[in-house]
Amino acid sequence: MHASKRPLAVHPAPLPCPAEDALVPLPRCPVATAVLERGVAERRFLFPDAGPARRVERWSPPVLHNPAEAAAVERRLRALDDALQPAHRGALLARVLALLSHYRMDSHPAEVERRLADDWAEDLGAYPLWAVDGAARIWRRTRRFKPQPAEMVALCEDACGSLQQERDRLRQVTDGRAAESSPLSQGVAVLARGLLRPMP
Numbered sequence: 001m002h003a004s005k006r007p008l009a010v011h012p013a014p015l016p017c018p019a020e021d022a023l024v025p026l027p028r029c030p031v032a033t034a035v036l037e038r039g040v041a042e043r044r045f046l047f048p049d050a051g052p053a054r055r056v057e058r059w060s061p062p063v064l065h066n067p068a069e070a071a072a073v074e075r076r077l078r079a080l081d082d083a084l085q086p087a088h089r090g091a092l093l094a095r096v097l098a099l100l101s102h103y104r105m106d107s108h109p110a111e112v113e114r115r116l117a118d119d120w121a122e123d124l125g126a127y128p129l130w131a132v133d134g135a136a137r138i139w140r141r142t143r144r145f146k147p148q149p150a151e152m153v154a155l156c157e158d159a160c161g162s163l164q165q166e167r168d169r170l171r172q173v174t175d176g177r178a179a180e181s182s183p184l185s186q187g188v189a190v191l192a193r194g195l196l197r198p199m200p
Contacts (some may be wrong), residue, residue, distance in 0.1 A: 026083050026163065031072040036169055063180065065136040070177060073170055080167040084160060087129035089121050096152075097122045099136040103146035117189065123149040124156065154182040160182040 036059075043057040049081055087095075108116065123159045135155035139147050 005055055021063075026079055027034065029072070029076045029079075029184060030074040031069055032166065032170060035064065035069065035173060036166065039169070039173075059169065061169065061176045064173060064177045074174060077167065077170045077174060080163055080170070081129075084128050084163060084167060086126055087124070087132055090122055091115055091129055092132060094122060095132050095136055096124070098142060100146055102140055105146070120149055125154055127156040127160060132155040134159050 015075060039059045039062040041058045043055065045053055045055050047053045064073065132152070135152050138155055139152070
């Protein structure tokens, strides 16, 4: 008995193909890179007994005093938020279905196919479409068998993990600047300096 290539029970609305530049991560921003580098207190390599060597670092958000530098960081943060916007469910599942259609697919009842589609949407739903598309491109060019969700998640993490870290750290930098410039924070700092003043 031959298994039919019945697709997942997904009917996304037609969407335009993403532009080619939408599939490429953002180029590096020299100002943001320099700001983040100032926050590195320690950087070293770990060589575990099992697994590959990895780099770890101790980092804390630096203080921004230069208005032009702060504006560049804000622009970079907005660009990262846009680039890491999660994929639309319909476009995401259409991309997954296209990838799986290159391989043999077993037939399932409609309810099972719906749940399979939900699983893919849940596991890949946090990633931008360009990361999912890049993962699909790598898979079909390097693997002979259809992927499992965990394998696609790993490829998406490889694609956008560094951008996610950059976004999260820049947000800490901007949040710290906002807190430092707030009247309440300034009042607390004045009070703290008064409490720490040496007694006569």
